[in-house]
Amino acid sequence: MSNVIESIERAQLRKVPRFKAGDTVRVHFQVIEGQRRRVQVYEGIVLKRQGSGARETFTVRKQSFGVGVERSFPLHSPKIEKIEVTAVGDVNRAKLYYLRGRVGKKARVRERRYGHGGTLDQAAEAAQAQQQEALAASEPEVEVEETPEVEPEAAEVAVPEAEPEAAEAEAEPVPAAE
Numbered sequence: 001m002s003n004v005i006e007s008i009e010r011a012q013l014r015k016v017p018r019f020k021a022g023d024t025v026r027v028h029f030q031v032i033e034g035q036r037r038r039v040q041v042y043e044g045i046v047l048k049r050q051g052s053g054a055r056e057t058f059t060v061r062k063q064s065f066g067v068g069v070e071r072s073f074p075l076h077s078p079k080i081e082k083i084e085v086t087a088v089g090d091v092n093r094a095k096l097y098y099l100r101g102r103v104g105k106k107a108r109v110r111e112r113r114y115g116h117g118g119t120l121d122q123a124a125e126a127a128q129a130q131q132q133e134a135l136a137a138s139e140p141e142v143e144v145e146e147t148p149e150v151e152p153e154a155a156e157v158a159v160p161e162a163e164p165e166a167a168e169a170e171a172e173p174v175p176a177a178e
Contacts, residue, residue, distance in 0.1 A: 009054040014076045019058075021046050021096050022089025022109050027060060027073055028081040039081055042071060045109055048095045049075075061099060063107070068100065088112045 019025055026043040044062030047070065051057055056075040061068055073080060090112035099107050 012054045012076060016075060017083055017085050019046060019083070019085045020089075021048050021094055022091030023085055024087040024089065024109075025060060026084040026086055028083070029073065030079045030081060043086070044069075044071075045089065045096070045099065047097065047099065051075075063103075066103075068103070068107075070100075 023046050024044070025046055026041055028039050028041055031038055031040045042060060042062065044060040047059045047061050049056065049058045054076050057072050058075055059070055059072045061070045063069075088111065089109040091109055096109075099109075
C-alpha cells in the first residue's frame, strides 16, 4: 500500500482498550432507528479478533434467552462509543470457536487472577500511571514568581449592639389573655 493510504488509515484509528479472545467486554454501540439514535449495550465473550489497522474486527458472543448470539464489530468504527473490559479470560487460543458448541456452565471462560486483585485492576492502575507520566512529560514546567502578600488594611466595622428593649421583651413572659 502507498504511504498516503497508510497515513489516512492511521488517522482513522481510535484509542481502544487492550483485550483479546476470551475477555468479557461490554460494547456501547449506536443504533439508529428512524430519526432516533440510541446506545445499545452488547455484553459477551470475545471469540476472535481479526484483521489489522482500520479494518480490524472482533466478534462477541453472548447467550440471549438460551440461544447463542454472535455479533461482529469493526474495532475502529465511529458507531462504537466505548468498549469496556469487564473480565480478563484465562485462555490459550486466539479463536474460541469451541464455545459455539457449548451451552450453560460449560460455555464459561475462567477469569484470570493474580494475587489479590484481577488483572483488570492492575491494568487500570498501570494505564493511569502511564497517563500521569505522559501528562507530566508533556506539560512544560513554568516557574511562577511569588509576589509578597500585602496585608489588607484593617477596616473598622461597627457592630450594632442589640437593642436593650428588644432583649427585655424577649425575657418577659407574655400574660395569657382570659
